[in-house]
Amino acid sequence: MNLLDIGEILDRKDRFVERKHSVLKCNECKATYTRDFKVGDYTFKKLTDEECNECKKSKWLTIEEIYSEWKDPKKKK
Ligand SMILES: [Zn+2]
Incomplete structure (x- = not known):
């Protein structure tokens, strides 16, 4: 993302909707993937x-990162 993009986002912020995502990491197969943010999520949870x-077998996921996009x-799309 360059400076021009950021300027555009700030200009149009009022009509943009914030979407939050959580990046999860599986401690079994080491896969990382993104899903929609859920209430109560926090980093390293x-x-x-x-x-x-x-892998569908692990119930030991950790939240690596939470990010939002506008x-x-x-x-x-
Ligand atoms: Zn897994």
Whole structure:
């Protein structure tokens, strides 16, 4: 992302919607993947009640990172 992009985001911020994501890491197969942020998520939290998306057997996921992005609700992908 360059400076021009950031300027554009700030200009249009009022019509953008914040989408939060959590990056999970599986301690079994070492896979990392992103899913939608859930209430209560925080970095380095251990998720013992969720299955790994990749190997489906581990219930020992850790939140590596939480990030948000701004989506334009009028723009369709
Ligand atoms: Zn796994």
